[in-house]
Amino acid sequence: MNDEGAEGLPANARERWVVTPEGVRLCVAELGDPGQPTVVLLHGYPDSKEVWSLVAERLRDRFHVVLYDVRGHGRSTAPRPLHGGFTLEKLTDDFLAVVDAVSPGAPVHLVGHDWGSVQGWEFATVRRTEGRIATFTSVSGPSLDHFGHWIAQRVARPTPRRAAQLLGQGAKSWYVYALHTPALPELAWRGPLGRRWPALLRRLERTPEDGYPTPSLPSDAAHGAWLYRDNVRARLRRPREDAYAHVPVQLITPTGDAFLSPHLYDGLELWAPQLTRRTLPGKHWVPRTRPDRLADWIGTFATAHEGATVPRQVVAGGAHADRFGGQLVLVTGAASGIGRAIAFSFAEAGARIVAVDRDAEGAARTAQMARLVGAQEAWAETADVADGQVMEKLAAKVAADYGVVDVLVNNAGIGLAGAFLDTTAEDWRRVLDVNLWGVIHGCRLFGRQMAERGQGGHIVNTASAAAFLPSSTLPAYSTSKAAVLMLSECLRAELAGQGIGVSAICPGIVNTGITATTHFAGVDEAEGARRRARVSRWYGRRNYPPEKVADAVLDAVVHDRAVVPVTPEARGAHLLSRLAPGILRASARVKPPL
């Protein structure tokens, strides 16, 4: 072993050589304290171990991190002859040789991406590795055996849905057929494709410009073609019947993977009884583009299975726990109503919650409840969203104490009713400061942090059905919400290229405390109080629960929806605003009997 930093890996990575029984020399790198639990990160095709460098860096403080170049890749030697030298059986020999060398006394947490995951499934399902693997995290690489059964089932019973799935995956697998042609892939990789691949990867996958892939790429890709030739046809034709995982498996599925359909994992629980599903917005090369999230999920899963008890967020959770477990979610206006319900829904999905409100006690209550309903962690922060300086301090504190926010919900808002000519400049300032400037401050400060991190995220802005529903009684409120809607649309266009989604939520009439605090312009305090009570009764009678708005928010993030009208009346008004705006204009003149 030497202590030189390995090329492309974090400083102080230690390298050693492991020689397999067949005489192949495998280049193994280690980071972190060997006394800690071992995580083995296995690369795919066409990659070398350095594909994991960003994730390894994030795990090294808590784990003994091990990476190795698969035979024929990076600095590991290739078998001779190549043909027949890359079978899954031989790759299992390599894995066991590495594990025996780096962690002789304890099973390892195995993580594989792409072909690293295809191999990982083999290791996690064959008997001779039993006791050597503690957990397996699979990223973007199915078991060839499961895939073989998946195809056979769909060919045997081709319902329209199953036939579409088959054709869809068939189209995504075009490169697999190409790699089976003799000599051509080698010529392409050692020639023009090899030269252009780094730029292609950056353009198509949006990987950072950080020197990856390593210079060994052309020979990695040429040798790696034998992974396909030695295994794919044989396994798909005759998949193993006993390919059951003997370890807990965490399946991380990127939502925008160009090579693998998420349907490949339908029914996976049959093969992997202890399965935890995770969904990650991103393309295929998530080890390069989403290292924070991957490292967090790998670390949490491994740690959970090191101890005697498995934390709640690892094994269970509310709707969308696969997507939001461990994510940092900040909600403004979280002390009451819709904001509180949103915080609870993300908490139920196992997120980490920052509950922000100007009502400190209310925010603290929300954080406390969020912990009880499933949040991995929850904190309360007091801030007036209308105050730019306060928001700057909040953004700096959140980044320093909790990290970069994955989902930002700009929800704080206040009501203001009354005719335009009765609305004072001060009324306008107050409602625009909170409803519009509050959203601007949030988007500007937290949106910048998300963009600078470069690992995606999502911003939700609470607008209102009033944004597309003109009214003679809510001119200031409606204007503030229309501005939020347009801001959201513009920002969505701007941030799309950085993997940051933006959604505008337009609730409709929801039973919250907002009616009790709404200011009525142009009337004295007694009349204002009477109107507040009356409107509160209407909202109470309508009784649409804020929890349903929260469901719509999580759904909007998962499906990256642009504009989400929530209640039936909001959906109807949204439709009319497009199809028959004249009707809305006419109804805007009707004065409600206040």
Ligand code: NAP
């Ligand atoms: P809510 O029950 O009054 O909750 C709003 C929360 O935001 C309150 O805790 C409030 O604190 C807080 N807040 C207000 N101004 C703030 C500021 N400057 N800084 C920090 N926190 C502030 O109202 P809601 O119905 O849940 O409203 C949430 C959002 O949904 C608002 O943007 C609202 O416009 C929108 N919306 C509501 C409805 C509806 O029918 N309820 C419909 C469409 C849209 P205080 O209690 O101290 O004011």
